[in-house]
Amino acid sequence: MKLVRYGDVGSERPGMMDGDTLRDLSGVIDDVTGDTLNDETLDRLRSIDPTTLPEVSGNPRLGACVGHFGKFLCIGLNYSDHAAETGAAIPEHPILFFKANSAVVGAFDDVVKPRGSTHTDWEVELGVVIGTEAKYVSKENALDYVAGYCVINDVSERHFQTQLTGQWTKGKSCDTFGPTGPYLVTRDEVSDPQNLAMSLDVNGKRMQTGNTATMIFTVAEIIEHLSGLMTLHPGDIITTGTPPGVGMGMKPPTYLNVGDVMELEIEGLGRQRQEVKMDA
Structure with a gap:
């Protein structure tokens, strides 16, 4: 999977790439952070049919791909x-x-x-x-x-x-x-x-x-x-x-x-x- 965080600085939302299409993950996880990068959550994300996720329109800013990290x-x-x-x-x-x-x-x-x-x-x-x-x-x-x-x-x-x-x-x-x-x-x-x-x-x-x-x-x-x-x-x-x-x-x-x-x-x-x- 290719996970992303998109949106304005400080207001990024989680997303997943479906080929060249950006899909919104905010209905599934809160953000791409240490709390959501465990194997259990990643396995759950892999099981999702990406076409069932909302498509993100336009060309939003892509933030850092990990948020709220420690070190x-x-x-x-x-x-x-x-x-x-x-x-x-x-x-x-x-x-x-x-x-x-x-x-x-x-x-x-x-x-x-x-x-x-x-x-x-x-x-x-x-x-x-x-x-x-x-x-x-x-x-x-x-x-x-x-x-x-x-x-x-x-x-x-x-x-x-x-x-x-x-x-x-x-x-x-x-x-x-x-x-x-x-x-x-x-x-x-x-x-x-x-x-x-x-x-x-x-x-x-x-x-x-x-x-x-x-x-x-x-x-x-x-x-x-x-x-x-x-x-x-x-x-x-x-x-x-x-x-x-x-x-x-x-x-x-x-x-x-x-x-x-x-x-x-x-x-x-x-x-x-x-x-x-x-x-x-």
């Missing part, structure tokens, strides 16, 4: 070729940082550069959404705890990230720096999360091309590691790192300007598009 956990430098382009060593363990929940927006919402930003960068990433509470799980069964997968643009302000004294969170958590969606694709439709092609263009020029096969730590290994540190709750989002081609790795480094358009895609999970604006 947004991010893994850094998880592709060896991306680590090399940034001059970083291959990590021995997954590098963890957090992105503020207030950074999360829809897949087609604007990305807004914060005041003073000169080094805003792009990162296409595979997002993983937890469906079952996970504590001390092994990599052998870790994927059973996943509700689904999505596209994430881990937008980053590199000066804030590296030069403002502190952790990476400063450069990762600016408002709008977490476009998520457009769909939450349930795990039964993703046969192998370690074999998904991914790409990102800026103004029509290909910047990133990669595949999740080149991750240093697999999705299962990441879940094993994180669940050994903290309980992962239904609805928690994990973003798993980016392939090479980010702006800071170019010679010379290249960053986003107002008016630039990012378009990104992961195989089977959909496309995103954001225009860059400047904060007032």
Whole structure:
């Protein structure tokens, strides 16, 4: 299934894609959140004939594909070729940082550069959404705890990230720096999360091309590691790192300007598009 949340900011309603047709799920579930991403509810949704659901007319905004989540956990430098382009060593363990929940927006919402930003960068990433509470799980069964997968643009302000004294969170958590969606694709439709092609263009020029096969730590290994540190709750989002081609790795480094358009895609999970604006 492809689950969505559609409507104005703060008033999103749950939906399901029926091919190219958006169907309303608000008569079945309240929202797409940790409360509704358990296996029992997902099985119930799969049993519904989508043609019996109301069709949503027009072209509504698609919000982030998961609402009211608890944690947004991010893994850094998880592709060896991306680590090399940034001059970083291959990590021995997954590098963890957090992105503020207030950074999360829809897949087609604007990305807004914060005041003073000169080094805003792009990162296409595979997002993983937890469906079952996970504590001390092994990599052998870790994927059973996943509700689904999505596209994430881990937008980053590199000066804030590296030069403002502190952790990476400063450069990762600016408002709008977490476009998520457009769909939450349930795990039964993703046969192998370690074999998904991914790409990102800026103004029509290909910047990133990669595949999740080149991750240093697999999705299962990441879940094993994180669940050994903290309980992962239904609805928690994990973003798993980016392939090479980010702006800071170019010679010379290249960053986003107002008016630039990012378009990104992961195989089977959909496309995103954001225009860059400047904060007032």
